[in-house]
Amino acid sequence: MKDVGGLLIDLDGTLYHGGRMIHGADLLIAALRRAELPFLFVTNNSSRTPAGVAAHLRGMGIEAKAEEVCTSSMAAARYIAEESPGATVAILGEEGLIQACSEAGLTLVSEAPQYVVQGIDRSFTYESLARASRWIREGAKFVLTNPDLMLPSDNGVMPGAGTLGASIEAASGVAPVVIGKPESHLITYATALLGIKPDAAVVVGDNMRTDISAGARAGCRTILVLTGLTTQDNLAQYQSVTGVAPDEICADLAELMGTLGV
Template identity: 50%
Template sequence: MKLRYHALLIDLDGTIYHGDKPIEGAAELIAFLRKQEWSYRFVTNNSSATPMQVAERLNNMGIDAEPDDVCTSAQATAYYIKQHMPKARVMMIGEYGLQQALLEQGITITDEQPDIVVQGIDRSFTYEKAIKAVQAIRDGATSIMTNPDLLLPANGGFIPGAGSIGAMLKAASGKEPVIIGKPSRILIQYALDKLNCAAEQALVVGDNMLTDIRSGVEAGCDTVLLYTGLTTPANVEEYRKLAECEPTYCYTDLYELKQALMS
């Protein structure tokens, strides 16, 4: 495997950690990748945190990480806008991570006559924000959603995610958004671009058939499904049917993945 692939694109929640607890073997895998000088990126649908905040969270769990190791859906969203509509005025529904990503690309954020409405998770979301966003989209603004996750784990339960807000905006505006995060290929392609790596040279690693594996397949990458989170041997067949795709490799845990990379 080592001779065939040059880079790993690694999911976080369910693959590297559960909440604030690292998954067994995570620190060892990253230490191995660093020692062997493998290229890799942590690829997350999270649009609320900056790469620095994500890296700090990983380091607090004992997993070595630098901000440059992280690719977020917010970064990929800002990059997509800069590539396709560099002079666009953007209305933002989101949090600090999305705001910083847009500003770092030199994108103008405004509520007045926007060309684009960008929407991610927003735990301060209000009806007034919804009104402005829907009116802008109906008036012709392009709708972009950082990621389609309907639910996020929080305090042992779940809270509405970016996809839940997006579902309302879509229903009210009648327009389909451009989706950046997994299962879209756009986030994966952003990570590949940052690594200067061709799709066929990369492995997408994750625990979720519907997001991680699907996005890897859509981007033209081989994929690794781990039974460390959402997908298990008991439900994998169900998720295969729902995702309408197949992983290239399946491993029980991160130790097995590390062994495969050593072979």
């Protein structure tokens, strides 16, 4: 693939499964460094800080730095900060979202916010739902980090940020602004961090519904790797459902390295 200005690389299903590295992920990242091809690790995960994401990757043997990580929390905080610098925000989320909003210069409050920003929140309660929906009905803007309905855990799949967001939407009658994949906000923010235009970026991921759809919406080229959710058997079905097609398809990360020429 020619004229690649930078790569936006998905994590779960692309470089690892849970706590297990996918074969060749460490070699891929090392090759990108040798080739001096810019890249970011781009994730819908809103709970971890960039340092936490990088530590998780290093723990599996994949070299990573915090400054190479772009999360949906970072993109959500930047979206709010650019729209309303210094805005008051009520956070329903975890460490990654709290840190991102603080670093973006937003003011964290517990009453009468201008924005309700919500990610995965494993302390979510009925009271959380009642307060958030009331603030939104009173005029606060509702921002959702990512629409993932389920997320993997050591105990199987668990409700994700999108499931919590659906309850707030139902209670408030207001749909959120969605930042993470498959929407384009996270991807366009990541291209800005790399200092390249979307048409110079290539999104690499295993999920047609999120990674490839988000890349297409943002105007990026896309490479689907068959290392996770999308397989040769379900590819046609996902293409039909999403209405998009990847620019390239690679069976594994070794083939991806060949496609990229690294």
